[in-house]
Amino acid sequence: xxxxxxxxxxxxxxxxxxxxxxxxxxxxxxxxxxxxxxxxxxxxxxxxxxxxxxxxxxxxxxxxxxxxxxxxxxxxxxxxxxxxxxxxxxxxxxxxxxxxxxxxxxxxxxxxxxxxxxxxxxxxxxxxxxxxxxxxxxxxxxxxxxxxxxxxxxxxxxxxxxxxxxxxxxxxxxxxxxxxxxxxxxxxxxxxxxxxxxxxxxxxxxxxxxxxxxxxxxxxxxxxxxxxxxxxxxxxxxxxxxxxxxxxxxxxxxxxxxxxxxxxxxxxxxxxxxxxxxxxxxxxxxxxxxxxxxxxxxxxxxxxxxxxxxxxxxxxxxxxxxxxxxxxxxxxxxxxxxxxxxxxxxxxxxxxxxxxxxxxxxxxxxxxxxxxxxxxxxxxxxxxxxxxxxxxxxxxxxxxxxxxxxxxxxxxxxxxxxxxxxxxxxxxxxxxxxxxxxxxxxxxxxxxxxxxxxxxxxxxxxxxxxxxxxxxxxxxxxxxxxxxxxxxxxxxxxxxxxxxxxxxxxxxxxxxxxxxxxxxxxxxxxxxxxxxxxxxxxxxxxxxxxxxxxxxxxxxxxxxxxxxxxxxxxxxxxxxxxxxxxxxxxxxxxxxxxxxxxxxxxxxxxxxxxxxxxxxxxxxxxxxxxxxxxxxxxxxx
DNA sequence: GTTTAGGATTCG
Numbered sequence: 001x002x003x004x005x006x007x008x009x010x011x012x013x014x015x016x017x018x019x020x021x022x023x024x025x026x027x028x029x030x031x032x033x034x035x036x037x038x039x040x041x042x043x044x045x046x047x048x049x050x051x052x053x054x055x056x057x058x059x060x061x062x063x064x065x066x067x068x069x070x071x072x073x074x075x076x077x078x079x080x081x082x083x084x085x086x087x088x089x090x091x092x093x094x095x096x097x098x099x100x101x102x103x104x105x106x107x108x109x110x111x112x113x114x115x116x117x118x119x120x121x122x123x124x125x126x127x128x129x130x131x132x133x134x135x136x137x138x139x140x141x142x143x144x145x146x147x148x149x150x151x152x153x154x155x156x157x158x159x160x161x162x163x164x165x166x167x168x169x170x171x172x173x174x175x176x177x178x179x180x181x182x183x184x185x186x187x188x189x190x191x192x193x194x195x196x197x198x199x200x201x202x203x204x205x206x207x208x209x210x211x212x213x214x215x216x217x218x219x220x221x222x223x224x225x226x227x228x229x230x231x232x233x234x235x236x237x238x239x240x241x242x243x244x245x246x247x248x249x250x251x252x253x254x255x256x257x258x259x260x261x262x263x264x265x266x267x268x269x270x271x272x273x274x275x276x277x278x279x280x281x282x283x284x285x286x287x288x289x290x291x292x293x294x295x296x297x298x299x300x301x302x303x304x305x306x307x308x309x310x311x312x313x314x315x316x317x318x319x320x321x322x323x324x325x326x327x328x329x330x331x332x333x334x335x336x337x338x339x340x341x342x343x344x345x346x347x348x349x350x351x352x353x354x355x356x357x358x359x360x361x362x363x364x365x366x367x368x369x370x371x372x373x374x375x376x377x378x379x380x381x382x383x384x385x386x387x388x389x390x391x392x393x394x395x396x397x398x399x400x401x402x403x404x405x406x407x408x409x410x411x412x413x414x415x416x417x418x419x420x421x422x423x424x425x426x427x428x429x430x431x432x433x434x435x436x437x438x439x440x441x442x443x444x445x446x447x448x449x450x451x452x453x454x455x456x457x458x459x460x461x462x463x464x465x466x467x468x469x470x471x472x473x474x475x476x477x478x479x480x481x482x483x484x485x486x487x488x489x490x491x492x493x494x495x496x497x498x499x500x501x502x503x504x505x506x507x508x509x510x511x512x513x514x515x516x517x518x519x520x521x522x523x524x525x526x527x528x529x530x531x532x533x534x535x536x537x538x539x540x541x542x543x544x545x546x547x548x549x550x551x552x553x554x555x556x557x558x559x560x561x562x563x564x565x566x567x568x569x570x571x572x573x574x575x576x577x578x579x580x581x582x583x584x585x586x587x588x589x590x591x592x593x594x595x596x597x598x599x600x601x602x603x604x605x606x607x608x609x610x611x612x613x614x615x616x617x618x619x620x621x622x623x624x625x626x627x628x629x630x631x632x633x634x635x636x637x
Numbered sequence: 638g639t640t641t642a643g644g645a646t647t648c649g
Binding site: 262 | 644
């Protein structure tokens with residue numbers, strides 16, 4: 001440091017970069033590819049940084065010297081780049097190494113010591129730099145979400161990409177395009193690792209140690225460009241493997257076959273895929289070493305015969321009945337995008353086991369939503385009769401208007417007007433051939449209530465007129481004059497309108513009673529749809545979402561249907577068609593389950609309770625599944 | 638003094 005020239009370095013905020021300039025910048029690492037050998041002559045590392053201006057900059061860093069590239073180990077690390085050239089790519093500023101490029105890297109954790117990682121023999125570092133790092137740490141703590149991809153082996157799930165911090169125990173050439181790494185992190189996977197078959201002689205490493213650690217080790221196959229890196233690794237190295245992919249090994253349907261987990265480091269550098277050796281003084285390595293020591297001790301006890309062996313290990317195995325013990329997964333539970341409102345006592349069952357069983361049964365499952373139908377929310381809203389279980393479409397506005405017009409052709413009977421129950425008023429339209437609309441205002445104890453508490457019965461109104469009135473009056477019931485009394489219209493129109501809500505009744509299950517029965521409710525403070533329905537002999541229909549979910553947990557795929565009025569999405573099906581905001585919320589929830597433009601591995605898990613039942617279709621019997629007692633978790637809405 | 642790559646998962 002003594003040789004450093006007394007220069008005052010200026011750091012340019014990322015929002016003020018100009019093309020063609022060479023600048024010094026500070027930033028928090030938002031994305032990075034660990035250095036890898038490019039197709040040219042240099043090593044390459046792609047790093048995206050962000051600073052307090054909330055502007056991102058993607059930098060292409062090249063160097064013939066691996067060590068000269070920044071030593072970034074995880075998202076959230078803080079970097080300082082000197083002599084970064086700014087150019088424009090795809091209309092966006094882009095950083096690229098220029099002559100004399102140099103970097104420092106710091107841990108991003110608040111409170112961690114501010115120690116620069118660098119290969120530079122001599123660098124300028126002052127109290128101002130110290131403050132820059134601390135300010136970025138504070139800013140990042142509230143603006144950058146901590147890396148969620150660092151996962152311990154006990155927490156891995158099938159179909160996942162994650163970053164693993166581990167120690168190398170063994171390595172072996174498999175073939176030209178793939179290479180085997182045997183690693184451990186001191187914790188045990190919920191499913192046993194697959195075992196890649198190799199010739200004994202080609203394994204480099206302490207095979208007796210590996211044998212003793214047994215199911216604490218996993219087999220990783222690395223491919224293509226990663227093979228060269230893997231070959232160069234030393235046994236005992238502490239590694240971080242980025243974007244490691246898990247896959248559940250295909251089940252051969254044989255009972256007692258343990259489901260095992262495959263680990264692949266696919267070829268390429270997408271998403272920062274790669275391997276780096278972590279230095280011994282890395283804080284994550286400290287933690288790892290402690291976990292390894294503790295686990296090594298326990299493993300030694302196992303090998304003494306104090307504990308025994310494969311059969312007693314609590315891995316997921318399919319028993320002869322097809323049911324499954326999953327408490328290891330339970331223990332390693334990750335957060336789910338849905339939660340159960342009941343049945344938490346149920347053990348989880350993999351879909352492959354459910355698909356082999358008879359109905360009816362109930363299961364707790366954990367799966368991802370591969371796809372769903374219908375795609376448009378409005379297509380999923382139906383009317384459901386809880387009594388006869390029939391489903392019907394929600395009448396379209398045009399049909400509704402026509403049905404109301406039909407009801408309006410009868411002339412109002414004057415002797416049914418102005419009764420003890422209601423006061424009546426006749427409106428005559430001027431420009432529609434003297435069409436008459438009669439409104440009956442229902443009284444309370446002989447007195448007319450305020451309009452916003454008032455129920456009106458309407459004869460001969462159009463949908464437009466009713467909609468207007470519904471914003472003024474508490475409730476509206478469309479009626480017609482009958483031989484002795486006012487009567488409800490046909491149940492193809494709503495029996496009650498409150499604001500924008502239309503309440504329908506079941507044609508099959510209702511047996512209409514006299515309008516006069518409203519008298520028994522006239523003392524109540526408000527007109528409750530279920531009470532109105534009851535006194536009028538109507539079985540009310542529920543607005544429900546009806547959807548088919550294709551669920552996938554990596555062991556199997558199952559179609560389950562969801563019928564829900566307002567619990568699952570916590571959005572009322574009766575209002576969603578009337579409210580753009582609610583429709584947007586629905587779309588957001590579905591996009592959360594199935595994020596557009598991503599693959600199923602990135603989808604969130606859902607925990608659900610489903611029941612199976614048998615449907616007979618002619619001579620065919622089919623088992624169907626329905627989701628129940630499950631809701632979208634509050635924190636994801 | 639040029640090129641590399643230019644974030645955006647999978648053959649295995």
